[in-house]
Amino acid sequence: MAQYSLVSGSVGLITLKNPPVNALGAVVRHGIVDSVEKALSDPKVKSVVICGQNGMFCGGADIKEFGTDMKGPPLIPMFHSLEAANKPVVAAIEGGAFGGGLELALGCHYRIAHSKAKVGLPEVTLGLLPAAAGSQRLPRLIGVPAALNLITTGRHITAAEALQLGLVDQVADHNTVDTAVKFAQSVVGKSLDSRRISNFQCPPVPNVDVLFEEVMQKIRQTSRGAIAPIACVQAVRAAATLPYKDGLQKEKELMATLFTSGQARSLQYCFFAQRVVSRWSMPNGASWDTSKGRPIHKAAVIGLGTMGRGIAVALAQTGFSVVAVETQEKQFMDAKKAVAGMLERGAKRSGKVAAHDKIIYSQNLQAIADVDLVIEAVFEDMALKKRVFRQLSDVCKPGTFLCTNTSTLDIDQMAAETRQPELVVGMHFFAPAHVMKLLEVVYGPRSSPEAVAVAMQLGKKMGKVSVAVGNCRGFVGNRMLKPYRDQAYFLLEEGATPELIDQALEEFGFAMGAFKVYDLSGLDVGWKVRKEEGLVLPGGGSGKSARIRQGVRYSPLGDLMCEEGRFGQKTGRGWYQYDKPGSRDAKPDPWVHRFLEDYRARHGLVARRISNQEVLERCLYAMINEGFRILEDGIAAGPEDIDIIYVFGYGWPRHRGGPMFYANMVGLPIVLERLEHFAQANPDVPTLQPCNLLRKLVASGSPPISKWREAMKNVHSQL
Numbered sequence: 001m002a003q004y005s006l007v008s009g010s011v012g013l014i015t016l017k018n019p020p021v022n023a024l025g026a027v028v029r030h031g032i033v034d035s036v037e038k039a040l041s042d043p044k045v046k047s048v049v050i051c052g053q054n055g056m057f058c059g060g061a062d063i064k065e066f067g068t069d070m071k072g073p074p075l076i077p078m079f080h081s082l083e084a085a086n087k088p089v090v091a092a093i094e095g096g097a098f099g100g101g102l103e104l105a106l107g108c109h110y111r112i113a114h115s116k117a118k119v120g121l122p123e124v125t126l127g128l129l130p131a132a133a134g135s136q137r138l139p140r141l142i143g144v145p146a147a148l149n150l151i152t153t154g155r156h157i158t159a160a161e162a163l164q165l166g167l168v169d170q171v172a173d174h175n176t177v178d179t180a181v182k183f184a185q186s187v188v189g190k191s192l193d194s195r196r197i198s199n200f201q202c203p204p205v206p207n208v209d210v211l212f213e214e215v216m217q218k219i220r221q222t223s224r225g226a227i228a229p230i231a232c233v234q235a236v237r238a239a240a241t242l243p244y245k246d247g248l249q250k251e252k253e254l255m256a257t258l259f260t261s262g263q264a265r266s267l268q269y270c271f272f273a274q275r276v277v278s279r280w281s282m283p284n285g286a287s288w289d290t291s292k293g294r295p296i297h298k299a300a301v302i303g304l305g306t307m308g309r310g311i312a313v314a315l316a317q318t319g320f321s322v323v324a325v326e327t328q329e330k331q332f333m334d335a336k337k338a339v340a341g342m343l344e345r346g347a348k349r350s351g352k353v354a355a356h357d358k359i360i361y362s363q364n365l366q367a368i369a370d371v372d373l374v375i376e377a378v379f380e381d382m383a384l385k386k387r388v389f390r391q392l393s394d395v396c397k398p399g400t401f402l403c404t405n406t407s408t409l410d411i412d413q414m415a416a417e418t419r420q421p422e423l424v425v426g427m428h429f430f431a432p433a434h435v436m437k438l439l440e441v442v443y444g445p446r447s448s449p450e451a452v453a454v455a456m457q458l459g460k461k462m463g464k465v466s467v468a469v470g471n472c473r474g475f476v477g478n479r480m481l482k483p484y485r486d487q488a489y490f491l492l493e494e495g496a497t498p499e500l501i502d503q504a505l506e507e508f509g510f511a512m513g514a515f516k517v518y519d520l521s522g523l524d525v526g527w528k529v530r531k532e533e534g535l536v537l538p539g540g541g542s543g544k545s546a547r548i549r550q551g552v553r554y555s556p557l558g559d560l561m562c563e564e565g566r567f568g569q570k571t572g573r574g575w576y577q578y579d580k581p582g583s584r585d586a587k588p589d590p591w592v593h594r595f596l597e598d599y600r601a602r603h604g605l606v607a608r609r610i611s612n613q614e615v616l617e618r619c620l621y622a623m624i625n626e627g628f629r630i631l632e633d634g635i636a637a638g639p640e641d642i643d644i645i646y647v648f649g650y651g652w653p654r655h656r657g658g659p660m661f662y663a664n665m666v667g668l669p670i671v672l673e674r675l676e677h678f679a680q681a682n683p684d685v686p687t688l689q690p691c692n693l694l695r696k697l698v699a700s701g702s703p704p705i706s707k708w709r710e711a712m713k714n715v716h717s718q719l
């Protein structure tokens, strides 16, 4: 609703009330229309102030209304009647004004923001554009380049930046509503013509065509197939080149295409999924609302390789005191230098002081005796990790939370080495740990809800999107990656090239195809793991058994590449060739093509033409099938958890919503039918056998993804 009152004898105060963010749902819109009518028709009222309750101006249109039969007054005429009012209307922005909320403020004659408030037009992140005239008013107010930047990125800006851009007229340090009321009184009688943004001409831009062409090209390169950023550019272009009324018509047409698109549905699903996963739960019934964490003041990081360095930086930048431990002399010296550089660069980017003083370096484990939490980041070797956990348990004070940054290993085995296994959880960061947003928080059968709560809270403080998952090999992300990568290898054997596969995946929207990722992360990493698992045979093995290991299909291609010393970018040669070791510019390599031809000839494989469609179906459906198994096993609480892990940690295109949402969009019967087809053709690849949960969902009429949790309840859980 919107509450109307008369304040200071002459100011009509309209307060938006729709907790938690005062979104512009139908009831609020009715309230605004009624309140404006009252204010404008009351002769006592000389000016109007609009604010939001509980320190929040407005979070925009009510996203939950999208996709429903939207009733109630539309936004555009409402904002026009505000702008056309013959009494000054002032927006008092506390907390934030986003999307439709900022568009409401742009319909007002003046905007006053609290110094801690943020504003933005984030519609693009929801697959939309600011279609309540925001795409037409903002460029007229702050100029085309600045508006293009805000509208195409959706970034939230501070009140200070908004003031600098001319988006707000004044910044208040204290009571914004009081300031706005006084301001509203002070402008009574002043001409309003110059305050009606829709009357403005866009500030002229030299070479407007060149500007838009450049921006469009950049966006086409970076948007990975997302349509909303392109529509945003087109809408701003309309503002720059057309009269307001025609620009508005263009905005409406563009929005009509976006509004019902699959991309908008996917992005809006991601918005809510991100919030769903923060309300974590464990199969034993413990959950975010019943489990309290403990405050963490001081943390330690053990092992200062790539991951440990990033984790130490992320902790220090969040404000924690960190003890960074590395026992090997050379690594210790290198790490100190590297961490200092990372902190300096971070400070330069954020404009804050580098947090050097937050980190104490030590080569001695005794230095961590008084920390509240430890994150172990030593080499991915179970024997080593077990030894470290035994030492940690001896050295640390009772009650210290012991976390491991393992990406695949069984955390329960590490917990078994400690005196308090209930305090052991996995904190699986993604490289580079101070940049990547995802954190998998892994609980084992003995992890306490308190330990999970601590790790989830710590992740949130560090600005991570944290997802609680169960303990199994590879947890969620890496477990699902395996069948996807296996299929990519099998497709090479059957006739594809790395370029063909990567191109199909990149056109789908992945940041990088499977083979470019291998080259980036190093082919030797997986080789070492496979050797430990007893999967690697010299020369790839021979005869029929060369392509079978432990009873199932295996491709030795990755092992053979490693035997050739082709570890990827770091050696300048991998699935692609690079100008020099460490270079990132991947070029197709004729050597790889010959290598694949020789391999096929040796194994009697006849290359066939492989379509992009087959690449996507084989790689993605195998991954999705594993996702259903993960749900079936109770490793992830719901499909949202899997999707958020993939969107934030594995380069899955956000506008496709994550693998499980994608399956839902494609249609579960289609996914099932294709998996059945591939499984029949490849009986020695068990990951292609459709799993029970998928069959069950299809048999029960393929309910929408929001109902999958219901169906999962009756399926066996391992935990």
Ligand SMILES: CCCCCCC/C=C/C(=O)SCCNC(=O)CCNC(=O)[C@H](O)C(C)(C)COP(=O)(O)OP(=O)(O)OC[C@H]1O[C@@H](n2cnc3c(N)ncnc32)[C@H](O)[C@@H]1OP(=O)(O)O
Pocket: 020, 021, 023, 059, 060, 061, 062, 063, 064, 075, 096, 098, 099, 100, 101, 122, 123, 126, 128, 129, 130, 131, 132, 255, 259, 272, 275, 276
């Ligand atoms: C043809 C039709 C034309 C329609 C008009 C088109 C023009 C306008 C379009 C829009 O305005 S689209 C919406 C644009 N706004 C946003 O994208 C903002 C989204 N919200 C946020 O970024 C954040 O919520 C926040 C406002 C910065 C607050 O962050 P905070 O961390 O404090 O809280 P959250 O946990 O994120 O949210 C709390 C709670 O509120 C729900 N929520 C937030 N915003 C909206 C919203 N706009 N609509 C509906 N619900 C919203 C959020 O989901 C949380 O609830 P739960 O999911 O936890 O239950």
